[in-house]
Amino acid sequence: MRMDLDKQLNGSVQKAFLLLEAFTLDKPEWGVSELARSLGANKSTIYRLLATLEKLGVLQQNRRSEKYRLGLKLFELGHRVSIHQAVVHCTHPVLEEVARAIAETVHLAILEGTHIRYLDKVESPQGLKISTEIGSLRPAHCTGLGKMLLACADSEQQQAVLDATPLFAQTANTIVSAAALRRELAEIRERSFALDREEYEIGLICVAVPIFNQQGDLVAGLSASGPANRFREEALPHYVSILKRGAEKIREGIGNFQL
Amino acid sequence: MRMDLDKQLNGSVQKAFLLLEAFTLDKPEWGVSELARSLGANKSTIYRLLATLEKLGVLQQNRRSEKYRLGLKLFELGHRVSIHQAVVHCTHPVLEEVARAIAETVHLAILEGTHIRYLDKVESPQGLKISTEIGSLRPAHCTGLGKMLLACADSEQQQAVLDATPLFAQTANTIVSAAALRRELAEIRERSFALDREEYEIGLICVAVPIFNQQGDLVAGLSASGPANRFREEALPHYVSILKRGAEKIREGIGNFQL
DNA sequence: AAACGCTGTTTCATTATTCAAAACACTCAG
DNA sequence: CTGAGTGTTTTGAATAATGAAACAGCGTTT
Incomplete structure (x- = not known):
């Protein structure tokens, strides 16, 4: 990913949240490839990040389209x-x-x-x-x-x-x-x-x-x-x-x- | 951290969200040491995770007490x-x-x-x-x-x-x-x-x-x-x-x- | 049918990053 | 002053993330 990450800080976590930023109201659904392209990152990196976030409930995957959208974990944390x-x-x-x-x-x-x-x-x-x-x-x-x-x-x-x-x-x-x-x-x-x-x-x-x-x-x-x-x-x-x-x-x- | 993390998936991201889970309504503020103790993790690991999340706006640090609480980025994402x-x-x-x-x-x-x-x-x-x-x-x-x-x-x-x-x-x-x-x-x-x-x-x-x-x-x-x-x-x-x-x-x- | 373009997924060697322990700096209480 | 508690920084060692490429599927096009 050619995103500017601060040294010293945990890069994976930064990437994860930069990735979440892509899920806007205008574009709430993303597939692996298009998201990787849009962020200028490697497909497998994005794939694993998405899989991780989905397992955590931070994202949820649409069965039919296989695309991801923001999940209820964020809803929960947001209300806290x-x-x-x-x-x-x-x-x-x-x-x-x-x-x-x-x-x-x-x-x-x-x-x-x-x-x-x-x-x-x-x-x-x-x-x-x-x-x-x-x-x-x-x-x-x-x-x-x-x-x-x-x-x-x-x-x-x-x-x-x-x-x-x-x-x-x-x-x-x-x-x-x-x-x-x-x-x-x-x-x-x-x-x-x-x-x-x-x-x-x-x-x-x-x-x-x-x-x-x-x-x-x-x-x-x-x-x-x-x-x-x-x-x-x-x-x-x-x-x-x-x-x-x-x-x-x-x-x-x-x-x-x-x- | 002796948390059970899935192999293949991005461990840092999992840790970050497990960490966020600690910020409940009953205990909305955490310092580095007490959080590390509570999660059974190393202090420096928690320190860098907290610093990363704070830079992202996911957490915010109370100037006086130096403790962390959930930040407005989560509020924003939750509403998306x-x-x-x-x-x-x-x-x-x-x-x-x-x-x-x-x-x-x-x-x-x-x-x-x-x-x-x-x-x-x-x-x-x-x-x-x-x-x-x-x-x-x-x-x-x-x-x-x-x-x-x-x-x-x-x-x-x-x-x-x-x-x-x-x-x-x-x-x-x-x-x-x-x-x-x-x-x-x-x-x-x-x-x-x-x-x-x-x-x-x-x-x-x-x-x-x-x-x-x-x-x-x-x-x-x-x-x-x-x-x-x-x-x-x-x-x-x-x-x-x-x-x-x-x-x-x-x-x-x-x-x-x-x- | 076969080749193409598009998905998502897995593998694997290389690399860079994260890790934990310890040291450090500082504050507060006795 | 000492000791126990903070948050922070540094270390080498070890782990974990990485990207290229290969793979598997699914429609469409040739």
């Missing part, structure tokens, strides 16, 4: 992750309330380096849905949640994003310069909510607020997203107030939990 | 598992409805060999909760869901359980003989719901029904569980009818989905 236990368990009901009140898709996310990670999601009851996936990452600089979380983060974390300027222009509206992003973050901190006006995807608007714990530490972000044509400027205060009430409710239930 | 996507996503709202209607904890589970695996759960609004974990396994022969799923399963799967007789007596009420279990399964098939009368845990009662897809294949099981002292015999038909309505609703939404 403490962040899931601690946060999502007690925040999900609030997300649902907010989603009902706003009638748009609601997300819960945290900052992870220069990206945000979606921890939970409740979809809009309306037809038009947003194609996010729980557990996945998105750049912080071009999402409402990302900018909100950055605005509340310490300067070290902000710098990590600003260092990467010019930032990747996801759409024509994406903020790409460090100066502009700095101004934007200051403004967000000021009014304590963030807006994403089609900065990640044309046609997609998002409003985000921060969630603090009872010690005042930033825990996560809460947002409502919907199609731009459904979004009315005058309704913004309404959205923000519902989101803020949700964040407050989570704060009450979450105690002194920290990331 | 297709069963989660396909089933839980569209069944969760129904579980909530049922939980509201019955006011007891509701579970969704599938049969996996001789055990059931909990895919989803909505807890009772009442104080007394059941200590199940999403993703975890329980023996099929002594749970309502397990007996229900077994009753609908093919004889091969039933035999796998019956072969293990005398079955493990979880409580004094557990069915332990093959003949008795066979009779029980026949009766369950007859009336198309299963009861667990404190067969897994004293004080715990459970009612379960099957969920079929539109082709009539068994997909999963749906159950309501609660403390025995809250359970009234005459309310049973009421519980069953609510569960059955839930199962029917899922059937409508699930199309021809198969395990």
